[in-house]
Amino acid sequence: MTQNEIAAPLAAALAERGYATLTSVQQAVLNPEARGRDLLVSAQTGSGKTVAFGIAAAPDLLDGGEHLPTDTAPLALAIAPTRELALQVAAELSWLYAATGARIVTCVGGMDYRTERRALDRGAQIVVGTPGRLRDHIERGSLDLSALRVAVLDEADEMLDLGFREDLEFILQSAPEDRRTLMFSATVPPAIEKLAKDFQRDALRVAAMGEARQHGDIAYRALSVAMRDRENAIFNLLRFYEARTAIVFCKTRANVNHLLARMGNRGFRVVALSGELSQQERTHALQALRDGRARVCIATDVAARGIDLPGLELVIHADLPTNSETLLHRSGRTGRAGAKGVSALIVTPSDYKKAQRLLQGAKVVADWGKAPSAEEVGAQDDLRMLDHPALTTGLEDMTVAHDLLARVGPEQIAAAFVQLWREGRPPPEELTDTPPPLAAAPRAPREFGGSVWFSLSVGHTGRAEARWLLPKICEAGGITRDAIGAIRVREHESYVQIATAEAPRFGEAVEIEPGLMMTRMAGEPSFDRPAAPRPHRKPAGDKSPRTRKSDVASKAASDLPAAPASVPAPRPARAWAPDLAAAPDVTEPAAPRAKPRWSAAQKAAKSKAASASPREDAKPAAFKPKGKASGKPGGKPAGFKLAGKPGGKPGGKPVGKPKGRQGVVRRADAGNAPPRRPKGRG
Numbered sequence: 001m002t003q004n005e006i007a008a009p010l011a012a013a014l015a016e017r018g019y020a021t022l023t024s025v026q027q028a029v030l031n032p033e034a035r036g037r038d039l040l041v042s043a044q045t046g047s048g049k050t051v052a053f054g055i056a057a058a059p060d061l062l063d064g065g066e067h068l069p070t071d072t073a074p075l076a077l078a079i080a081p082t083r084e085l086a087l088q089v090a091a092e093l094s095w096l097y098a099a100t101g102a103r104i105v106t107c108v109g110g111m112d113y114r115t116e117r118r119a120l121d122r123g124a125q126i127v128v129g130t131p132g133r134l135r136d137h138i139e140r141g142s143l144d145l146s147a148l149r150v151a152v153l154d155e156a157d158e159m160l161d162l163g164f165r166e167d168l169e170f171i172l173q174s175a176p177e178d179r180r181t182l183m184f185s186a187t188v189p190p191a192i193e194k195l196a197k198d199f200q201r202d203a204l205r206v207a208a209m210g211e212a213r214q215h216g217d218i219a220y221r222a223l224s225v226a227m228r229d230r231e232n233a234i235f236n237l238l239r240f241y242e243a244r245t246a247i248v249f250c251k252t253r254a255n256v257n258h259l260l261a262r263m264g265n266r267g268f269r270v271v272a273l274s275g276e277l278s279q280q281e282r283t284h285a286l287q288a289l290r291d292g293r294a295r296v297c298i299a300t301d302v303a304a305r306g307i308d309l310p311g312l313e314l315v316i317h318a319d320l321p322t323n324s325e326t327l328l329h330r331s332g333r334t335g336r337a338g339a340k341g342v343s344a345l346i347v348t349p350s351d352y353k354k355a356q357r358l359l360q361g362a363k364v365v366a367d368w369g370k371a372p373s374a375e376e377v378g379a380q381d382d383l384r385m386l387d388h389p390a391l392t393t394g395l396e397d398m399t400v401a402h403d404l405l406a407r408v409g410p411e412q413i414a415a416a417f418v419q420l421w422r423e424g425r426p427p428p429e430e431l432t433d434t435p436p437p438l439a440a441a442p443r444a445p446r447e448f449g450g451s452v453w454f455s456l457s458v459g460h461t462g463r464a465e466a467r468w469l470l471p472k473i474c475e476a477g478g479i480t481r482d483a484i485g486a487i488r489v490r491e492h493e494s495y496v497q498i499a500t501a502e503a504p505r506f507g508e509a510v511e512i513e514p515g516l517m518m519t520r521m522a523g524e525p526s527f528d529r530p531a532a533p534r535p536h537r538k539p540a541g542d543k544s545p546r547t548r549k550s551d552v553a554s555k556a557a558s559d560l561p562a563a564p565a566s567v568p569a570p571r572p573a574r575a576w577a578p579d580l581a582a583a584p585d586v587t588e589p590a591a592p593r594a595k596p597r598w599s600a601a602q603k604a605a606k607s608k609a610a611s612a613s614p615r616e617d618a619k620p621a622a623f624k625p626k627g628k629a630s631g632k633p634g635g636k637p638a639g640f641k642l643a644g645k646p647g648g649k650p651g652g653k654p655v656g657k658p659k660g661r662q663g664v665v666r667r668a669d670a671g672n673a674p675p676r677r678p679k680g681r682g
Helices: 010-015 024-028 049-062 081-096 114-123 131-140 156-161 165-173 189-197 227-241 254-266 278-291 324-331 349-362 374-386 399-422 465-477 549-559 598-611
Strands: 037-043 076-079 104-107 126-129 150-154 180-185 203-205 220-223 245-249 268-274 295-300 310-315 342-347 367-370 451-456 486-490 492-501 509-512 518-519
Touching: 010 049, 010 081, 024 049, 037 049, 037 189, 049 076, 049 081, 049 150, 049 180, 049 509, 076 081, 076 131, 081 104, 081 114, 081 126, 081 278, 104 131, 114 131, 126 131, 131 165, 131 509, 150 156, 150 165, 150 278, 156 165, 156 189, 156 295, 156 324, 165 189, 220 349, 227 245, 227 254, 254 268, 254 295, 268 278, 310 324, 324 342, 324 349, 324 367, 342 349, 374 399, 465 486, 465 492, 465 509, 465 518
Parallel strands: 037 180, 037 203, 076 126, 076 150, 104 126, 150 180, 220 342, 220 367, 245 295, 245 310, 268 295, 310 342
Antiparallel strands: 451 492, 451 518, 486 492, 509 518
16 A cells, blocks of 8 residues: 555655655555444554554545545544553644644643643644543543544553443443444453444454564573572663663562662662652653653553653563563564564562563463673773764864864873763673573483382371371381382371482381381382372371261261162161261250359349340330330330430330349340350359
């Protein structure tokens, strides 16, 4: 596709920006089958998606002309997950639609709501914002979507991950049904497909070229470092590459603040991006990176989502991402628009398997190695110094240079140049010479040699385990663990292999501890039968084998005589004893329960509470608002004070409650509840 198929004002803007060719995603939205249809576009980060949906929406907005209509409600709405991405989208659309006379308004969180409302009241053809703030404007009536022709969802997968689905549904339901809906996303998980089915009509699925080969311009490196060298490896990486702009990703805001302080102390020009910063602080941080006052950005995943930094050559994953999609989104900050970049993962031994899963899920291949050492950083510094443009560029006035050469000589001038070059740069850090292995190789089976087998009178039923038996055997025979070969635990017994030279220490039999015997065997035990499964863990202190009730019931049922074929077999009774057949025919009465002992105070409290409580079979007495408090029928309830006007509800708290060390007997349940056991000594 050529730019001849793009609207004339937009084609002129692209030519002015130096767009000689279009990217794959930009060409895909210009295909004839995509015109006028809803689109579900998946393309890698940094492939020019903003320009793509800008030129895709132009036919609906311009309607064959070269200028957007005025005095109308917004015609296009672009929704982005973060403030920075929304502002970035607005900036891209501003130069793309500059010749059309478009008025573009941003509505993002953290900005002044009144300023945005005044801008909307003055009129806008294109609105760009975040889901929460856009919904706020719609609910307050300051944003009218009745004339909307195109709705664009940028980074749709990220908006769903951040929990904006409800806001997106509200916004799209407020727009006309005949609008076009364009959804752009780096990945298309099932949640995105469901959202597309709900809010798109016969959407065309567009997979831009290169989606299967993620980030071909990015070199992935996985660096094995010891846990204590994790931060030092990050410092050396930054010094080794000396990227114009680099970004370091952390999982949490606390990690961002910690690394920011460490790097600031070492002399790095660094800024931070995290959710706890205000919009003004985040804007200043991005501006510092763009104008060169800062060279390193430490950020969380959400804060750095979708931002485009010029000259970003290095991405460092200080904390590994949670999934492969996040890895691709992080790495996509570099290697944009044909530029080359490096994505480096800091991998400690405990994170090795996780790093492998992330790379496999992202379908990328990384070069595994060690972090740059201090010597490698110094050598790279020297190479950059020798290629410095000042060594090959002459001065217009060489008088001072000749005077300096005559005064101190060439060697001193060269030494001064080297010293000035190295000043102001953070020194490299010393790393561990041999980092720990990433994955321990499987140990080869040990050749034990001659041995003698012993049996032990405990197995799984006695909660025996190899790690429990090992120290006891060593202590009983006065040997080390090297003299013990295999330990096999079976259901009722265990077997241990002892080296031939140490076997005489145990004799023919030895009692390891009371009740646990270790006996020498004539040969090797047979392990043909599989080991029985371990029983459920018994309570602490229970030395007897644990037997399940279901097992007892099954055994009892198997002991019963078989019933005739014509009569159904009776259901076995629930077994409460190990041998049901031996149980007596007459059930013995349970032993009487011990009567609780009561103190004198408790007896008085119980008697008084019982007398105050009405009987269950007695009729309720009529309530009379007048008279003295008494327990007689027809009077007031005993033990209550009457407050308020006659005929009203009785007020106040119950009086005469028995209190004391034995507790309080409540009136509501004093006659029915069982007595409480007194606390303390009775």
